[in-house]
Amino acid sequence: MIDRPLLLVGCGKMGGAMLEGWLEMGLVPEQIHIIEPCAPIAEELRSRSLSAVVAQPELPADLDPEIVLFAVKPQSMDEAAPALAEYRSPNTTFLSIAAGKTISYFENILGAEAAIVRSMPNTPAAVRRGITVATPNTNVTEAQCKICGNLLEAVGEVAWVDEERLIDAVTALSGGGPAYVFLLTECMTQAGIDAGLPAELSAQLARVTVSGAGELMRQSDEAPSNLRENVTSPGGTTAESLKVLMADDGWQPLITRAIAAATARSRELAG
Secondary structure, three states: OOOOOEEEEOOOHHHHHHHHHHHHHOOOHHHEEEEOOOHHHHHHHHOOOOEEEOOHHHOOOOOOOOEEEEOOOHHHHHHHOHHHHHHOOOOOEEEEOOOOOOHHHHHHHHOOOOEEEEEEOOHHHHHOOEEEEEEEOOOOOHHHHHHHHHHHHHHEEEEEOOOOOHHHHHHHHHHOHHHHHHHHHHHHHHHHHHOOOOHHHHHHHHHHHHHHHHHHHHHOOOOHHHHHHHHOOOOOHHHHHHHHHOOOOOHHHHHHHHHHHHHHHHHHHHO
16 A cells, blocks of 8 residues: 555544544554654554654654655644644655635645645544545656555545535535434434334434435445435325425525525635
8 A cells, every 4th residue: 555654643533533544444553653642542543553652752763654645633733834844855645534624724834846646534534434535746656646546445435526616516515424414413413203113213213214224225225315215105104294395495595595605604714
């Protein structure tokens, strides 16, 4: 997968999920160096025979990483990124999974000649069911894109876009998407309670139905519209509820407005 070391900057929930995925894919601990500012987490990583330090000066002086992956929180990037500029070279790729941090942001810190890939994963990466969308700057080679894609696939599917501006819509749709699904589950639970179901049973029905439908869709080759039609008998109960959900003031215009609002906010945060 990689010939030279990988430097992971930040090993929180997302960085940690990627680390576990890499190890499962066959990356050996000796290939991975980690900067984790939280000392207890760094200590726990060292207890697993992983090379983890709390700051860049503690890394080996001769470290020559093939990939530097930024997984710290966006608000911590101003502090974390500048110290890594010394690793800039045509053979090193900087890969970011930080929301809202643009390619130009990293170019200003790391240099215009740095090879930078910006990506946006989502939280199902924690269970290897995420999806990440990535976009490179002009310094990134096809081989470097392939390496980054292989690393990102450790936590789910990967897609690429040529236009960085599309990352804002990606953030709105898939980045925030899990929250929308969780809210749907909450709403279904409450609707079941309002219909007379015991709260615990209603919560179980909603949770298992949503997760089961998602897994069915993942494993099926059919379009979501076909799967919906398969559940809907003409004149039946599901058809009656869909009249409400698919009305002119139903889900589609509501979801469209929500995604548009999130996209606009992503653009504002990116500056």
